[in-house]
Amino acid sequence: MILDPLPPDLRRTHGCGELRPAHDGSRAVVMGWVNRRRDLGSLIFIDLRDRSGILQVVFKRETSPEAHARAEELRSEYVVAVEGKLVQRDSNTVNPALPTGEVELIAERLYILNDARTPPFPVEDDNATAEDTRLSYRFIDLRRPRMQANLILRHRLCLEIRRFLNEQGFLEIETPVLTRSTPEGARDYLVPSRVQPGYFYALPQSPQLFKQILMIAGLDKYFQIVRCFRDEDLRADRQPEFTQVDMEMSFTQPEMIFGLIEPLIENICKVAEDHWQQEWPRRLQNLSPEERKKRVKARKPIKCTLPFPRLTYDEVMSQYGTDKPDLRYEAKIVSLDSLVSAKLAHDFGIMPPIIGFKFSSEPKYGPQSRTAIKTRIQSVIDRGQNSLPELKSRQDEIGRPALFVDWCLVEEGAQILRDTQLARTLQITLDAKQGDVLFLGAIRGTAELRDPYLPHRCFDILRNELAQFSLGYSPQRKRFLWITQFPMFEYDEQEQRFVAMHHPFTSPTEETLELLETNPAAVKAKAYDLVLNGVEIGGGSIRIHRQDIQRRVFRALGFSEEQARARFGFFLDALEYGTPPHGGIALGLDRIVAILAMEASIREVIAFPKTARAVDLMCEAPAPVSPAQLQELGLELKKDLT
Secondary structure, eight states: OOOOOOOTTOOOOSOGGGOOGGGTTOEEEEEEEEEEEEEOSSEEEEEEEETTEEEEEEEETTTOHHHHHHHTTOOTTOEEEEEEEEEEOOGGGOOTTSTTTTEEEEEEEEEEEEOOOOOSSOSSSSOOOOHHHHHHTHHHHTTSHHHHHHHHHHHHHHHHHHHHHHHTTOEEOOOOSSBOOOOSSSBOEEEEOSSSTTOEEEEOSOSHHHHHHHHHTTOOEEEEEEEEEOBOOOOTTOOSEEEEEEEEEESOOHHHHHHHHHHHHHHHHHHHHHHHHHHHHHHTTTSOHHHHHHHHHHOOOOOOOSSOOEEEHHHHHHHHSSSSOOTTSOOOOEEOHHHHHHHHHHHHOEEEEEEEEEEOBOGGGSGGGHHHHHHHHHHHHHHHHHTOHHHHSOBOTTSOBSEEEEEEEGGGOOOGGGOHHHHHHHHHHTTOOTTOEEEEEEEESOOOOSOTTHHHHHHHHHHHHHHTTBTTOOTTOOOEEEEEOOBSEEEETTTTEEEESSOTTBOBOTTTGGGTTTOGGGOBBSEEEEEETTEEEEEEEEBOOOHHHHHHHHHHTTOOHHHHHHHHHHHHHHHTTTOOOEEEEEEEHHHHHHHHTTOSSGGGGSSSOOOTTSOBTTTTBSOOOOHHHHHHHTOOOOTTOO
């Protein structure tokens, strides 16, 4: 095949998806990829695709024989340029699935700019291609309308964030990517220095210290859409490198942060809704008319209601068993200590906290599916217990798990603990009706719990698993929630010391400051998280601006003066030169875009993500390096390294 050069005077006049009946009779030059080809002999049809959409192009042998002859050579994913005249289609050939379905381009000239091998999978949205294959051929995967729509949404949200924060007086300032390791939290990615043998940079887990130093420098309001790096175990909402919308303000309080972020999120939701008004028809173009109608009906507008509700850490843990509850399912965990604790302690050795939970199923999962409900409930309970590492080491005197969970269907009578009175008490307290399922949870034994919310966290797993079968669950809603008054510290059993729940630069509350030395577990932090549909999308705090308090926090974390100086000496020095009160927040851009794009994984909204094993399958990274490179860095690999 002879390929054509792109003529220097040939200019694209329109995107493939931009042409409409208003352009009828005009001349157009379009360029893109052959999405599909249909040969009817004297007529050849191709669907030409670019980022803006798909346009039908018609090659007629009788009017443009040269272009028609060349079109016979076309195959999927060939790159072409077509010049011709746009006309309206006959009413009986209109394609309602395409935004351009009322027009077509009558080709007069065709330039084949490049050929293509057969792709390893169709360039369509609804295909069952394995994710590893998609990531290995990401350059093909990113041609799909769904992936391009996600990246366009990400772009539009970034533009809105920059516009909004600029109007609020923020300065976008870059911070270093090569910095020093400050091990406190996730593992750092280390970068060896060639010119300083034996010394290492670290990639930043966040710009935390730098943004605080910018406040010390008097820059007042800072933001950055910044790359961060954490060497941690991965899952659907984590990547080794991720993007934060990072911001910091001087002379601020939590209410001022909330008052900034809520209208920003509202604007982001408006941009996302506008995006989907434009992109939704394109996402559905390859579906059947019946499936299109179904999905159009299922999609709900993206909107949020201000102000966002607020709950303290203790409130969300006691009501939902997690510090990132999904409020689309409104069922709550209820404390039963005052009602049933005496009887349970006497008869079964079960001590507070004792909790209850009610599950009301959709009619289609009602009595006729009782056996299926029972099986699912028990599997969820077992999985919940197995997912809590504390339970693996907590066994009672005869080797049974320390977590106690029992349940019954209301219409089947009293099964919980085989006690009619107790079951009736639960039914009244939880406002249960016939067909509901009641749960009772507690810890068996008298040992003091370091985590008072252990049974609640098992019920969180249960609650999330059952939500999709429950009355009142609205999967398309966007439910935001502020979590406040976090504990300052949490105890690390492995290190046998307290560690910072957020980070060691978070300010304690004035009311609990004096407990730093005597009862660190009771100290509360001026910290806050923003949660959307069960996902933490932002977190921040008011920072410590006084060096004496910062030193006390380091001591509570078990750092000696020498250790604190070795790790954070430059920052401690900066605190001595007039540090203003300040605070901020970081929003997880990847997570926000994924939720607004209706994707289950952030990998679907990142152009070049890594797998759950932190591997880039397209670039085949990480990869070995040559002995010469290692020698330059003064490094040597262990022979038994695997």
